[in-house]
Amino acid sequence: MGKTLFEKIWNEHVVVQDPEKPSLIYIDLHLIHEVTSPQAFSALRATNRKVRKPELTIATVDHNVPTKDRHLPIADQISRTQIEYLDRNVKEFGITYYGMNSAGQGIVHVIGPEQGYTQPGKTIVCGDSHTSTHGAFGALAFGIGTSEVEHVLATQCLRQSKPKTMEIRVDGKLPIGVTAKDIILGVIGQIGVDGAVGHVIEYTGEAIRSLSMEGRMTVCNMSIEAGGRAGMIAPDQVTFEYLKGKPHCPKGRNFDKAVEKWQQYKSDPDAEYDKVVIVDATKLAPFVTWGTNPGMVAKITDVVPAPGSFELKSQQLASQKALDYMHLDPGTPITDISLDRVFIGSCTNSRIEDLRAAAQVVKGYKVNENINAIVVPGSFKVKEKAEKEGLDRIFKESGFEWREAGCSMCLGMNPDFLTPGERCASTSNRNFEGRQGPGGLTHLVSPQMAAAAAIEGTFVDIRNWTFK
Amino acid sequence: MDKYTKTNGKVLPMNRANIDTDQIIPAKYLKRVERTGFGQYLFDAWRKMPDGTLNPDFILNDKRYEGATILVAGANFGSGSSREHAPWALNDYGFRTILAPSFADIFRSNCFQNGMLPIALDQKIIDKIIKKSLANPNYSLTVDLESSVISDSDELTIEFSIDNFKKHCLLEGLDDIGLTMSEEFMIKNYESRHVIT
Numbered sequence: 001m002g003k004t005l006f007e008k009i010w011n012e013h014v015v016v017q018d019p020e021k022p023s024l025i026y027i028d029l030h031l032i033h034e035v036t037s038p039q040a041f042s043a044l045r046a047t048n049r050k051v052r053k054p055e056l057t058i059a060t061v062d063h064n065v066p067t068k069d070r071h072l073p074i075a076d077q078i079s080r081t082q083i084e085y086l087d088r089n090v091k092e093f094g095i096t097y098y099g100m101n102s103a104g105q106g107i108v109h110v111i112g113p114e115q116g117y118t119q120p121g122k123t124i125v126c127g128d129s130h131t132s133t134h135g136a137f138g139a140l141a142f143g144i145g146t147s148e149v150e151h152v153l154a155t156q157c158l159r160q161s162k163p164k165t166m167e168i169r170v171d172g173k174l175p176i177g178v179t180a181k182d183i184i185l186g187v188i189g190q191i192g193v194d195g196a197v198g199h200v201i202e203y204t205g206e207a208i209r210s211l212s213m214e215g216r217m218t219v220c221n222m223s224i225e226a227g228g229r230a231g232m233i234a235p236d237q238v239t240f241e242y243l244k245g246k247p248h249c250p251k252g253r254n255f256d257k258a259v260e261k262w263q264q265y266k267s268d269p270d271a272e273y274d275k276v277v278i279v280d281a282t283k284l285a286p287f288v289t290w291g292t293n294p295g296m297v298a299k300i301t302d303v304v305p306a307p308g309s310f311e312l313k314s315q316q317l318a319s320q321k322a323l324d325y326m327h328l329d330p331g332t333p334i335t336d337i338s339l340d341r342v343f344i345g346s347c348t349n350s351r352i353e354d355l356r357a358a359a360q361v362v363k364g365y366k367v368n369e370n371i372n373a374i375v376v377p378g379s380f381k382v383k384e385k386a387e388k389e390g391l392d393r394i395f396k397e398s399g400f401e402w403r404e405a406g407c408s409m410c411l412g413m414n415p416d417f418l419t420p421g422e423r424c425a426s427t428s429n430r431n432f433e434g435r436q437g438p439g440g441l442t443h444l445v446s447p448q449m450a451a452a453a454a455i456e457g458t459f460v461d462i463r464n465w466t467f468k
Numbered sequence: 469m470d471k472y473t474k475t476n477g478k479v480l481p482m483n484r485a486n487i488d489t490d491q492i493i494p495a496k497y498l499k500r501v502e503r504t505g506f507g508q509y510l511f512d513a514w515r516k517m518p519d520g521t522l523n524p525d526f527i528l529n530d531k532r533y534e535g536a537t538i539l540v541a542g543a544n545f546g547s548g549s550s551r552e553h554a555p556w557a558l559n560d561y562g563f564r565t566i567l568a569p570s571f572a573d574i575f576r577s578n579c580f581q582n583g584m585l586p587i588a589l590d591q592k593i594i595d596k597i598i599k600k601s602l603a604n605p606n607y608s609l610t611v612d613l614e615s616s617v618i619s620d621s622d623e624l625t626i627e628f629s630i631d632n633f634k635k636h637c638l639l640e641g642l643d644d645i646g647l648t649m650s651e652e653f654m655i656k657n658y659e660s661r662h663v664i665t
Contacts, residue, residue, distance in 0.1 A: 015658040016651050024651060028664045034549065038501035049645070056664070058503055066500065078499040085501050119665060129574060131548040143574050145552035146580035147644070155648045157655060161631065193486055194544035201592060227547065229573050250665050258665050293486055314485055314542070321484075411495040421633045432490040432548060434513045
């Protein structure tokens with residue numbers, strides 16, 4: 001029987017296989033940031049251990065950093081301490097670092113690919129659940145906790161039980177106005193927030209193949225929201241074109257040799273998955289989440305569902321709780337939901353294409369007077385590129401704030417957060433209670449949908465938008 | 469790491485599915501650089517009213533359940549972020565054992581790294597335990613890892629399944645990293661033939 005993409009990468013990375021224990025697998029790339037690494041470094045010091053392969057770890061600051069007034073000291077003392085601790089750790093242990101004022105700084109899952117560290121066939125880990133993003137390149141990439149961060153720093157290995165495999169095949173052509181974000185929201189709506197627990201997802205099918213690298217990253221990014229251990233897409237010409245010329249990718253003849261190797265990273269035709277899910281792309285629409293987890297989604301043309309419409313008692317209870325928290329009544333058309341804030345950013349949707357798509361929508365329009373809207377580019381490089389293309393001007397002219405790179409309002413660890421009761425259209429990945437700030441109400445959407453909502457003040461169907 | 473062998477403790481029932489790590493500990497409390505001191509922020513948003521006073525309707529604030537050490541919750545417990553601060557907060561507060569129909573992968577792994585025991589049980593059994601605990605706040609369970617059995621003082625005796633290696637590590641309080649470092653020869657050997665571009 002043939003092997004899946006996942007199995008090929010897994011097998012190549014097994015250092016020790018032992019019937020009594022989970023396998024020891026080798027990690028090719030370790031990404032770290034300020035929030036989940038400090039305790040790992042402290043433990044290394046306490047046990048007098050070294051970083052085994054400092055050259056395979058890359059560090060940046062993203063979760064905590066302010067997105068404006070970077071020339072000033074960070075006002076939040078505890079945030080500052082955490083960032084300064086990383087500054088010290090990378091220096092002492094000899095780790096490549098994209099610090100707060102470096103030209104390479106950005107959200108860890110944005111800079112890995114843009115610097116060319118993320119490559120097909122690699123095992124990639126990071127103390128962050130959205131590490132699944134890197135799977136878009138045909139890498140095996142997954143989130144880990146701080147103890148495992150310490151483990152990788154000390155040994156460059158991890159002990160892992162082999163996950164199961166799951167194919168999510170998205171057949172057919174994506175309708176106009178329906179994006180990668182809508183694919184993944186649709187998938188999570190279909191399989192649920194625990195639909196992929198214990199599994200590594202491989203996304204296949206015509207609709208996935210037709211996506212750009214950025215779209216593929218959006219899809220893989222939210223694999224964790226379906227409970228997936230990782231999400232991946234076999235590399236193809238789109239992948240290789242994206243990687244060509246990236247600073248840390250092989251160059252010239254070495255690049256051609258690398259491509260030759262990368263081409264083998266695909267599932268064999270006769271490979272079997274433990275589970276297969278089929279999604280019809282032609283039936284997808286722009287989605288908006290109405291509840292408190294990413295599986296609670298509705299089409300833009302739908303209404304907020306009634307708890308009684310769910311089959312299981314547990315779902316009925318959960319949706320009632322979600323509606324109470326979200327201050328929404330069943331039967332309310334999604335397009336009647338009015339908003340206070342709009343956030344375009346996060347490791348899900350802050351790359352150049354996301355910003356281009358959003359800018360195209362807002363061009364020539366003004367942000368609704370009731371809305372406060374911000375754009376937070378995923379990295380310094382994304383910001384620079386967007387400014388070169390004049391996107392910043394389009395956003396600013398229409399009334400958006402244009403910020404520095406970071407995780408920002410996705411999780412509100414820095415000064416960007418919702419206040420209680422504020423309702424936000426967000427391009428991020430989690431609409432959990434209080435995720436964007438205590439009492440904040442989050443609706444997840446694509447960048448285009450968020451941009452249009454900023455103009456209208458309510459959700460609108462992007463498929464009917466008049467572009468200027 | 470502290471060994472985990474056997475525990476007897478009061479149950480805290482939280483009859484809710486998909487309790488995510490943002491609820492277990494909100495992001496704004498992840499700024500500390502230590503592993504300790506997170507218990508005070510456990511379920512912070514549910515525990516407190518918007519004005520900062522304690523929410524009397526949240527079960528963790530119910531005096532009758534004070535001192536509980538076994539948390540029993542709905543399916544997919546610990547979903548969302550990879551923050552190990554979630555198990556740290558639970559452990560720090562006093563919950564070293566968590567029972568649920570299922571767990572999110574990263575959360576479950578993080579528990580084992582901290583000598584904590586997440587046990588997946590059939591939904592029906594979880595429902596039964598929650599019912600008993602709601603009826604009697606002093607309801608307690610004994611969890612014996614060696615024999616992999618959970619029991620109460622009444623009729624309940626359930627065998628649970630756990631990966632043999634994880635069980636061994638918990639029982640012995642093993643240092644995972646030390647174990648991997650003992651494979652140095654194999655790691656070196658692997659590195660000598662593995663090319664990273």
